Amino acid sequence: MTARGTVFEETMLGRVRLVHEDRDRPVRLDLTARADDVLLPHRTTHARLTGRVRIAGRADDPEAVGQLEISPLARRRIRYRITFTLEGRRLTLDGWKSVSPRRPLTSLTVLPYTLYEDGERVGDGTLRFSLTTGLLPFLTSFRFPRAGVPAADRDHAPRWDGTPGRTEVWYTTLTDPATGSGVWLHHELVAPTDGSGAYAHGWAAVFPKDGPVEHALFGPVPWEASPDGFTAEGVSAVPGRLTGSVGPFAWALTETPEGPPLHTFPRWSWRRPWLPAAQMLPATRARYTGTVRYGTRELSPDGAPGASARIYGHGNARRWAWLHADLGGGDILEIIAAVSMRRGLDRLPPLVFLRLHRDGRTWPRRVERSAVGWAGLGRFRADIGLPEWRVEGRAGRRRIRVTVTQPPERTLSLDYTDPDGSRAVCRNSEAADAVVQVDRWWGGWRPEATWRLSGTAHAEVGER
Numbered sequence: 001m002t003a004r005g006t007v008f009e010e011t012m013l014g015r016v017r018l019v020h021e022d023r024d025r026p027v028r029l030d031l032t033a034r035a036d037d038v039l040l041p042h043r044t045t046h047a048r049l050t051g052r053v054r055i056a057g058r059a060d061d062p063e064a065v066g067q068l069e070i071s072p073l074a075r076r077r078i079r080y081r082i083t084f085t086l087e088g089r090r091l092t093l094d095g096w097k098s099v100s101p102r103r104p105l106t107s108l109t110v111l112p113y114t115l116y117e118d119g120e121r122v123g124d125g126t127l128r129f130s131l132t133t134g135l136l137p138f139l140t141s142f143r144f145p146r147a148g149v150p151a152a153d154r155d156h157a158p159r160w161d162g163t164p165g166r167t168e169v170w171y172t173t174l175t176d177p178a179t180g181s182g183v184w185l186h187h188e189l190v191a192p193t194d195g196s197g198a199y200a201h202g203w204a205a206v207f208p209k210d211g212p213v214e215h216a217l218f219g220p221v222p223w224e225a226s227p228d229g230f231t232a233e234g235v236s237a238v239p240g241r242l243t244g245s246v247g248p249f250a251w252a253l254t255e256t257p258e259g260p261p262l263h264t265f266p267r268w269s270w271r272r273p274w275l276p277a278a279q280m281l282p283a284t285r286a287r288y289t290g291t292v293r294y295g296t297r298e299l300s301p302d303g304a305p306g307a308s309a310r311i312y313g314h315g316n317a318r319r320w321a322w323l324h325a326d327l328g329g330g331d332i333l334e335i336i337a338a339v340s341m342r343r344g345l346d347r348l349p350p351l352v353f354l355r356l357h358r359d360g361r362t363w364p365r366r367v368e369r370s371a372v373g374w375a376g377l378g379r380f381r382a383d384i385g386l387p388e389w390r391v392e393g394r395a396g397r398r399r400i401r402v403t404v405t406q407p408p409e410r411t412l413s414l415d416y417t418d419p420d421g422s423r424a425v426c427r428n429s430e431a432a433d434a435v436v437q438v439d440r441w442w443g444g445w446r447p448e449a450t451w452r453l454s455g456t457a458h459a460e461v462g463e464r
Contacts, residue, residue, distance in 0.1 A: 016125030030360030062330030174306025182430025200232035259284030277313020315418035337382035
C-alpha cells in the first residue's frame with residue numbers, strides 16, 4: 001500500500017503587542033501544513049508550514065515558513081514555530097496550544113505566543129481559530145497525498161495514455177524583476193488523430209522591455225515518454241528544473257513552487273478528461289533563478305515571479321483568451337475564456353473560467369460558477385479582442401472587472417497545429433498590461449481592491 005501524507009490549511013486571527021509600543025495590533029496567519037505521515041491524534045506528527053503572516057501596519061510576509069508539532073495526546077500540545085519578515089527583520093513566532101480535556105474547545109483554538117528576534121523577546125500575543133467561520137474551510141482543506149511525491153511533481157507527469165487525438169502542454173511564464181523582461185517556455189506533445197506517431201515541439205521567447213520580441217522553435221521530434229515531465233531534443237521541463245538549447249537560445253532555470261495547486265477548470269476535469277480540455281497550475285505561483293541567453297543578451301533572474309501550467313485535451317479552442325497575473329503578496333489571478341470547437345458548444349459565447357487566489361483563499365469557491373453561471377444566468381462574460389480584451393462577472397457578494405491590454409510591439413504571433421491537422425494562431429504577450437478591480441456588495445457595490453499591472457501580466461488571445 002502506498003504511504004500517504006497529510007496537507008491542510010488553517011487561518012488564525014488575533015493581536016500582538018510589540019515591545020516599545022503601547023497598543024495591540026491585529027494579526028492574521030494563513031498557513032498550509034504538510035506532513036509526510038497521515039495525521040493521527042494518538043501520536044506526534046511533524047509538519048512543514050508555509051503561508052502568510054500579517055501584522056497591521058508593520059508586516060505582510062507571504063513567504064513565511066516554519067514547523068508544526070501536532071501531539072494532542074502524547075504531549076498534550078500543538079506547537080507552532082514560524083519565521084517571517086517584519087520591516088526587514090527576521091522574527092520567529094513561537095507558541096503552542098496546551099490541550100486540556102477539561103476545556104477542549106478553548107485549548108484547541110487559542111494559541112498564546114511570543115515573538116523573538118535573535119533569541120530576544122520582541123513581542124507577545126494571542127491567536128484564535130474561529131469555529132464559526134474557520135471550521136468548515138479547515139475540514140474541507142484536508143488532503144492525503146501520496147507521501148514522498150509532492151503534488152506539484154505528480155501534476156508534472158505526462159497524462160497522455162497513447163490515445164490518438166490528444167494534445168498535452170507544459171508551459172512556464174515569468175517576469176525578470178531586474179530588467180522587466182518576460183519569458184515564455186512552451187513544451188507540447190501532439191498525438192495526431194490519424195494514429196501516426198506522436199511528436200514533441202515547442203519554443204522559447206523573450207519579451208524585452210526595451211526591444212522587439214525574440215523567439216526560437218524546437219522540434220518536431222518523435223515523442224519519448226518521460227515519467228517526470230517533458231523531455232525532447234535537449235529540452236526538458238521537469239519538477240524544479242527547466243533547461244534547453246535551441247538556435248540562439250539557451251536556458252537553465254531552477255523552479256521553486258509556492259502555494260497549493262490551482263485548478264482553473266473544475267478539479268475533476270484534470271483527472272477525468274471529459275471536457276474538450278482542462279488547464280491547471282501545479283503550484284499557484286513559483287520563483288525562478290538561473291540564466292536565459294538569447295543572441296548576445298542574457299537574463300539572470302533571481303527569484304523571478306511566474307508560474308508553470310499544464311493543459312491536456314483534444315486541441316485548441318475555436319477562440320480563447322488567457323491571463324496569468326501575479327498581483328503581489330501571494331495573490332494570483334488566472335483566467336481562461338474560450339469558445340469550444342465541439343458542435344453545440346461552439347454556438348455559446350466564451351465560457352469564463354476565473355480563479356482569484358487572494359489571502360490564501362480562491363474565489364469563486366467553485367469555478368463552475370464563473371463558467372456555467374455565464375452560460376445560464378449571464379453572470380460572467382468575456383469580450384475577446386486585440387489589443388484589448390475584458391472579462392467581468394459576479395459570484396456571491398463580489399464582482400470583478402478585468403481589462404487586459406496586449407501592445408502590438410510586445411505581442412508574438414505563433415501557429416498551433418491540432419491533432420486533426422487544423423491550424424490556429426495565438427498572439428501572446430508576457431509583457432502585457434492589466435487592470436483588475438474587485439467590488440463587494442454592502443447595500444451597493446463598493447471598491448474592495450484594485451491592481452494595476454504595467455508590463456508584468458502574462459496574456460494570450462487565440463483564434464482559428
